[in-house]
Amino acid sequence: MTAQQNLTRIVFTIVAAVVLSFLYVPVLTLIILSFNDSVGISLPWVGFTLRWYGEALANFGAFNAFVNSVKLGICVGIISTLIGLLTALAFRRAIAGKSLVLASLLIPLLIPGIVLAVAQAVLWNVAGWTMNLWTSTLIGHLIYTSPFAFLTIFPRVHRFDPNIEAAAMDLGALPLVAFWTIVLPQIAPGLVASFLFCFTLSFDEFVRTLFLIGSQNTLPIYLWSIILNNPSPQTSAIAILSMTFSLVMVATGSMLLRQRRLIGHSSITEAES
Amino acid sequence: MTAVPTKPTEQTDLELIGVHKRFGTKPVLTDINVAVRQGEFLAILGPSGSGKSTLLKIVAGFERQSTGIVTLRGADVSDLPPYRRNVNTVFQSYALFPHMSVFENVAYGLRRKGVKSTVLRTRVDEALELVNLSRFAERAPETLSGGEQQRVAIARALVNRPAVLLLDEPLSALDLKIRRRMQQELKRIHEDVGTTFLYVTHDQEEALVLADRIAVMRSGHCEQIGTGAEIYHHPATRFVADFIGETNWFSGVFDNGAGIIMRDGTRLRTRATQGVANNTRVAVGVRPERIRIATDRESCRPDENRISAMINKIVFQGSSLRIEGRTSWGDPIELMQQTDRDAAAEPGKSATLAWDVSAMLLFQVTDERSAS
Numbered sequence: 035m036t037a038q039q040n041l042t043r044i045v046f047t048i049v050a051a052v053v054l055s056f057l058y059v060p061v062l063t064l065i066i067l068s069f070n071d072s073v074g075i076s077l078p079w080v081g082f083t084l085r086w087y088g089e090a091l092a093n094f095g096a097f098n099a100f101v102n103s104v105k106l107g108i109c110v111g112i113i114s115t116l117i118g119l120l121t122a123l124a125f126r127r128a129i130a131g132k133s134l135v136l137a138s139l140l141i142p143l144l145i146p147g148i149v150l151a152v153a154q155a156v157l158w159n160v161a162g163w164t165m166n167l168w169t170s171t172l173i174g175h176l177i178y179t180s181p182f183a184f185l186t187i188f189p190r191v192h193r194f195d196p197n198i199e200a201a202a203m204d205l206g207a208l209p210l211v212a213f214w215t216i217v218l219p220q221i222a223p224g225l226v227a228s229f230l231f232c233f234t235l236s237f238d239e240f241v242r243t244l245f246l247i248g249s250q251n252t253l254p255i256y257l258w259s260i261i262l263n264n265p266s267p268q269t270s271a272i273a274i275l276s277m278t279f280s281l282v283m284v285a286t287g288s289m290l291l292r293q294r295r296l297i298g299h300s301s302i303t304e305a306e307s
Numbered sequence: 308m309t310a311v312p313t314k315p316t317e318q319t320d321l322e323l324i325g326v327h328k329r330f331g332t333k334p335v336l337t338d339i340n341v342a343v344r345q346g347e348f349l350a351i352l353g354p355s356g357s358g359k360s361t362l363l364k365i366v367a368g369f370e371r372q373s374t375g376i377v378t379l380r381g382a383d384v385s386d387l388p389p390y391r392r393n394v395n396t397v398f399q400s401y402a403l404f405p406h407m408s409v410f411e412n413v414a415y416g417l418r419r420k421g422v423k424s425t426v427l428r429t430r431v432d433e434a435l436e437l438v439n440l441s442r443f444a445e446r447a448p449e450t451l452s453g454g455e456q457q458r459v460a461i462a463r464a465l466v467n468r469p470a471v472l473l474l475d476e477p478l479s480a481l482d483l484k485i486r487r488r489m490q491q492e493l494k495r496i497h498e499d500v501g502t503t504f505l506y507v508t509h510d511q512e513e514a515l516v517l518a519d520r521i522a523v524m525r526s527g528h529c530e531q532i533g534t535g536a537e538i539y540h541h542p543a544t545r546f547v548a549d550f551i552g553e554t555n556w557f558s559g560v561f562d563n564g565a566g567i568i569m570r571d572g573t574r575l576r577t578r579a580t581q582g583v584a585n586n587t588r589v590a591v592g593v594r595p596e597r598i599r600i601a602t603d604r605e606s607c608r609p610d611e612n613r614i615s616a617m618i619n620k621i622v623f624q625g626s627s628l629r630i631e632g633r634t635s636w637g638d639p640i641e642l643m644q645q646t647d648r649d650a651a652a653e654p655g656k657s658a659t660l661a662w663d664v665s666a667m668l669l670f671q672v673t674d675e676r677s678a679s
Contacts, residue, residue: 197402203389204367204396205416205467215415219406 061277068270075267086271096272099256100279102167103237106252110175111233117176118183118228119221122191143181150177151245158246165248174246175239179232186231190224230287234280318345319381320503321366321394321471326375328361328527335361337527339375343471348497348504350514352550353524359507362524363473366505368392379470390419395464396473399480401456403448409435409459410444416467434466437496454485458492465500474506478513490516511551515539523547545590545670554592557638558672561589567669571636575612578664583671592668595629598642600652601661610664616640618652632658 067075071083090096121139125132142150154174158165165171194217202212240254247255253276260269321343328336336358343349351359364370366377368389377385384392395416404412413431422430435441438458448456457477464472477493478486494517497504508514514521515535522532523546531543535551542548545556559567559575563585567575575591583589607613616632628644630652642660652658 195400195402197398197400198404200369200389201396201398201402201463202404202415204369204394205463206390206419207415208390211419216404 064270065274068267068274070267073266075265075270086267087275089268090271090275093268093272095251096253096256099251099253100276102251103253103276106167106172106175107233107237109172110179110236111229113172114176114179114183114232115187115225115228117180118185118187119191119225121184122188125188126191126196139184140181142177147178147241148245150174151242154242155245165246167247167250167252170246170248171243171250171252174242175236178239178242179235182235183228183232186228187221187224190221194220226287226290230284234284237276237280237283319343320345320347320379321505322376322378323362323366324376324378326362326365326372326377328358328365328370329373335527336365336372339529341522341529341532343503343505346501346503348494348506348517348519350506350508350518350521351524352508352511352514352521354509354550356526357524358527359509359524360475363396363475363505363507366471367394367396367473393470394473395467395469396475397457397460397464397477399476401448401453401460401480403456403459403463405448407448408445409440409448409451412448412459413463413466415463420467430466434462437465437499438462438492452485453481454489457481457489461493461496465496465502469502471503471505474504476508477506479508479510486513493517515551521551523550525550542668545592545668548592548668548670553595553641554668555595555598555638555640555642557591557593557634557636557640559589559591561585561587561669561671567591569634569636573614573635575614575667576610576664577667577669583669588672590670590672592670593662593666595641596643597666598640598660598662600630600642600644601659607661611661612664612667613659613661615657616660617657618654620654621652632660 064075067077068086069082069084070077070079071081071085072078121135125136129135151174154170154177155165158170163169198220199212199217202216203209207215238254239252240258243252243255244258251259253272257269257272257276260272319342321341323339323341326336326339327334339362341349351362353359361370365372368384368387368391372385375385376383379393404415407415410431413434414427417427417430432441432444435444438461440455440458440462443451443455443459448459451459457480460477461472474493478489481489490513493504497517506514506517518535520532520534521538523530523538525544525546531538531547533541538547539551542551548554557569559569561567561577561583565574566577567589569575577591601607601613614634616634618630618632620631622629622631623646626646628646630642630644632640632642632652634640640660
């Protein structure tokens with residue numbers, strides 16, 4: 035019995051270790067090599083240095099691409115969250131052609147990114163429009179992220195008891211006031227989650243951006259171009275910095291969400307004592 | 308059957324005149340005429356699907372009637388949205404604002420009206436005191452029990468001093484013991500504030516305990532409006548008789564001269580003959596507690612019906628006995644008797660059952676309401 039349990043335990047530990055290393059060894063390798071004082075992203079280990087990070091932070095091209103990515107990510111996050119919110123709100127009512135709207139909203143999830151990106155690039159060419167960050171790229175990203183925004187927000191909106199909103203109007207609140215004071219605070223965590231999710235998707239997006247960016251750069255495009263032309267440990271440093279930024283964003287977001295809940299709880303415990 | 312509207316007076320707080328509601332082509336409410344007097348506790352009683360909740364939504368302003376008029380204190384409010392009507396609702400699911408304290412929940416309506424903060428505090432405190440929840444003012448709603456949450460919902464509605472308080476099955480989510488206590492609580496609150504209450508329920512006992520008058524609904528029609536006693540003793544339709552209290556039903560043929568003739572030839576005397584045509588099939592109803600066991604020694608009074616029945620079963624229920632049997636014409640019959648009386652019946656033996664002619668309920672059998 036105990037022997038069998040031990041065996042199970044060992045097997046589980048091995049499987050977990052294999053899965054975890056599968057997930058994280060490549061990233062760890064990259065992190066280690068970004069501190070290597072050698073001209074290529076490769077072994078042997080020459081010595082520890084922070085030089086590549088210094089160069090990465092001083093690299094104007096990288097910084098410019100990073101700023102573009104952040105600005106684009108924020109816009110994509112806000113706009114797709116709005117689209118997701120409005121769609122989710124509309125879906126609370128019985129609307130004509132509901133399933134058709136839902137299908138047309140979610141089908142982009144099933145079409146390979148490269149297909150949609152090429153299709154959009156072709157459209158831009160045919161129409162004779164110039165591709166850049168704030169037109170073609172922004173729209174391409176929105177097509178990609180909006181379904182995720184909807185899928186993040188809809189469950190929260192759906193779970194919200196419509197009687198609570200009705201109660202607000204019953205107590206004299208105009209529909210917009212009822213939404214602002216009652217509905218919004220209830221679904222806010224879903225909106226924050228949607229924003230972070232869409233921001234991260236946009237920040238990391240490569241394939242669509244490649245086809246739709248025109249002459250500008252986002253961070254993934256910049257990284258790709260220097261890897262093609264002039265790979266150095268600075269590339270890994272930029273990659274690590276970008277990854278750290280994404281992680282900090284997500285961590286901050288989830289901490290914000292948790293803190294809101296904690297504030298709610300502490301006021302309850304205060305009242306009880 | 309159309310209910311006769313109460314004559315509207317200056318004291319009428321809420322009146323529905325000829326209200327119809329259709330969802331698509333499906334009629335949900337048909338010709339509803341109700342006048343609720345000031346300070347009255349009116350229960351809308353009906354099974355699910357009878358349209359009673361739709362009626363409440365129309366009064367609250369969440370649904371618009373297809374035709375007809377809704378007036379509040381004499382003014383037509385048919386086209387006003389919920390936030391412009393001087394009525395407040397207590398929802399079945401409580402519908403408290405989960406991110407606000409109990410105090411802020413109750414204050415919500417006053418804040419929307421821009422009531423000054425000093426006045427607001429006083430009125431919210433008063434409302435919380437009314438429902439005995441002052442000590443919970445700073446708590447979050449989710450930390451309260453179901454009954455307490457329901458009281459918050461009542462305070463949140465009453466603090467606005469509505470012309471009519473609408474209650475949509477407010478106790479149905481509570482368990483039986485708390486429900487009983489909340490009934491008393493509701494009755495006390497109603498007496499304290501004197502506000503007109505419109506109370507929707509499917510629970511006939513609740514309606515009888517709480518309401519001054521009851522409107523019985525059935526598939527979109529108002530079958531009868533009256534006090535609990537009126538509805539219990541003089542039901543306007545067989546549905547009302549069945550819905551409130553228990554009734555023994557027998558079928559027979561009405562004969563103008565001879566009374567009601569049952570299948571085996573037994574004749575029953577009756578007084579209530581209005582609206583019943585000669586030589587038609589009728590349903591005869593008698594409440595179980597109106598039937599008694601007659602001894603052979605006493606002679607039959609002229610205002611009494613006597614039948615013989617086979618007793619099958621006597622169930623001891625504490626203060627009363629439930630006696631089950633079968634009439635001479637084969638229908639099951641049930642009666643209630645006080646335990647302290649000498650039971651002149653034994654299972655397996657025949658007994659003489661008697662009831663007063665005034666206890667008879669008589670309805671003509673039509674196709675849609677055929678005897679079960």
